[in-house]
Amino acid sequence: MEQASLEVQIKTLPSSPGVYQYYDKNGKILYVGKAKNLKKRVNSYFNKKHDSHRIGVMVKKIHDIKHIVVNSETDALLLENNLIKKYQPRFNVMLKDDKTYPWICIKNERFPRVFPTRRVIKDGSEYYGPFTSFKTVNTLLDLIKGLYQLRTCNYDLAEEKIQQGKYKVCLEYHLGNCKGPCEGNQYEIEYNKNIEHIRQIVKGDFKDSLLKFREQMKMHAEAMEFEEAQKIKDKIDVLEKYQSKSTVVNPKINNVDVFSITSDEGYGYVNFLQLSHGSIIRSHTIEMKKKLEESDKELLELAVVEIRQRFNSLSREIYVPFSINLGEDIKVTVPKLGDKKAIVDLSLRNAKYFRQDRFKQMKIIDPDRHVNRLMAQMKKDLRLHEEPRHIECFDNSNIQGTNPVAACVVFKNGKPSKRDYRKFNIKTVEGPDDFASMEEVVFRRYRRLLNEDEPLPQLIIIDGGKGQLSSAVKALDDLGLRGKIAIIGIAKRLEELFYPGDKYPLYLDKKTETLKIIQQLRNEAHRFGITFHRNKRSNAALGTELESIEGIGEKTAVELLKQFRSIKRISEATKKELVDVVGVSKGSLVFEFYQKKKEKE
Structure with missing residues (x-):
């Protein structure tokens, strides 16, 4: 009866793109999958023998099938990803990453503050990120702080309050880190120009900031203000140094996401690089636990959707090592030569290094998992x-x-x-x-x-x-x-x-x-x-002379060598010493042999 019910469900599935969900007899979700053609994809689970033992086990447990029809493959990808995260089905790939990432916030206020945060609040502020580590955030903020004088106080700098003289400049002003907008010492239009340059820097675009600083340096130099010109030059040097460190490919490669994957029997490791004007502005690698012996293509498709959602990527083009299906909204490029290929290779190197590090950690933290993976790989x-x-x-x-x-x-x-x-x-x-x-x-x-x-x-x-x-x-x-x-x-x-x-x-x-x-x-x-x-050769060489004595065999020779350590000591031993080790008969034979040898010499 159950099987007939399943057959009916499969026959009535539409031939449209969508997401299917398998449930067991207790109503617990087993698996979520996407399909270009729901009927064809679901039918493939039931009309052939599966090489994977796990797929066979899952198919036997399926009691009910539900589906959601969508407009396109892209929608199916997004919906599949959201449902997996929501329900965490037993037989779906597990994304081993649940950290809260830091952002850079440009606060929605007059004379906006710029600061790091892990909380995104819908108050009209701008949030850039998330970044993969606070180290990256702090490096960027240190760069910004060195280039621009921004306020750090949390005063409400409404124009009427400034005119009323409600605030006094603080130590940051006296240290030269802030121009004192709280006392009206800085115009809002000038401050906002700096904020616009900061937006570009956070996005990885340094062009406008460099152009502005070069114009300022030239202006100070023409006015014979060489000390001020030198300060601006120092800022240009800092910016160019930071840019040179982050530029790894052709600066014409802009607003592109790069993905690569390496895998073993149990896990896939996907690296993500985000590029802006030839600079890597973000790098992140995730670990994905396989459940049904998924191919690298299946893992990469799922990872691309998840990572782009997580990091709010709006790039219209991605570079990958092999072709994947992401719908019509994203251009998928598989580079073969040049700078584009070099950046995909760099991403793959990052994925492999991450995998090696995980192996080292596994050996210490979870040796059983390491052994199981190694045995499966062999x-x-x-x-x-x-x-x-x-x-x-x-x-x-x-x-x-x-x-x-x-x-x-x-x-x-x-x-x-x-x-x-x-x-x-x-x-x-x-x-x-x-x-x-x-x-x-x-x-x-x-x-x-x-x-x-x-x-x-x-x-x-x-x-x-x-x-x-x-x-x-x-x-x-x-x-x-x-x-x-x-x-x-x-x-x-x-x-x-x-x-x-x-x-x-x-x-x-x-x-x-x-x-x-x-x-x-x-x-x-x-x-x-x-x-x-x-x-064996050493023992044979040492024992040859002893074994040449009639009546003395290998066993006796070994006993004598163990006791006396060398042929010389055996030859110099008294009869009593020899008898104590190997008995009267054999001890006497050895003693007499060496006595005769000494007489001949």
Whole structure:
């Protein structure tokens, strides 16, 4: 009955642009989405099998569908954004940003004050912003204060009150920071001209202020007022210095918003740059939590609408790294070359830096989230069927064909698990044969895990090329584990990843965390194997002379070396000292051996 009801709702949907809302059986909203064609979009959720598990879960919960028809795609975008913020549905993208931002207020009054605030009051005052930090606001206000003399008092400077002499100038006047309009020392028309220049500066346009100051400087210089001219020149220098710091592209690029996105399995990170006359007047990055494995295009469309609303942007053009649909009211440009492309690249760099900073914070604040994201990313990058929570990496060591050994290192949740490391002496292979050695070690490792009913890894990494990988795969075949454990090989030089039976290697971006984890595994296996090999060679070299004594084996030699530390000390030990360590029979053999050796010398 429920399904029939849904089918009827879907069939009766209009083919118009609008917003649809999914509800569960308890009337709780599950999801809000926009569509160019409501009927076609909603129908797509029910007539195909979804790759995303989360979408499948959501579709099973849908009990009721509501919709709102609008005039255009732009209206649908805005309405979707507002409904998501209002209802915060379970399966919608979460915008991880709820801060209150600062503004610069130009107060609606005679001789307007200019000050920072977090509260926007509808009293006719002008508000510029919001800005992403108070640091930016204070920098701008310090610049304005250095250029223009503005009042800071909150007196009602009505003309009749000034004429009545109700106010007296304060310390700010005596310090030269205010011209004293409270006593009629400054005309309103002059003050308002300064306010108009301040409006332009806050918007990122310095042209009028620079022109005004240059005219004033020239006027003072012609009147031989060089001290006043120097003061004006200092203001020009301050303004030009501030402008040069903020100019990053062609000054002809004016009133443009720039957006870019980078993402991983769980989150999207969208950067916003606002440009005015080639200057960045605002930069902000938001984090968006994915709910239904949304694409970068879907995330960016939602973020553009949200950010432009939040920062009251009226720009008619935006630059983005790829095409998105924002309706007909906004011009969307995808730059390919030059200054426009450079500013999009700068925005993308900001998004990536923000993502890196979040990773560092996550490792400290929420390590579980960091691990979950890393595992999901590795699963995607390496095309695995499950997350590689348990990874094992093998490496052979047989320098100059002597003392062949192998090492197995284990990573759990992306970190070394040193208590699970294992080292192997090669037993069945004669001479330096890396392929046969790898087959032996892999077979022994997983035969033991199977016999002891220990958990198997989700991923095996073989340090070597196709030959080593084939040998390891043969061992898994013999154990009946082929296809049950993912296995790859990594070639040393070019960081090529090989899959069994795959003709071409996989190349990962050198900056990806997945490749860094694999390299760390490979390096750790190499270090562990080399250390074991070096120790074995050292013990073999030291033990050779002792083991040449008839009746003395490796075990006895090791015991003597542990006690006496060197062959020289063993040769100088008394019979009693030797007997105390290895017993009468073996102690006597060692003592007599060195006594005869001394006699010959």
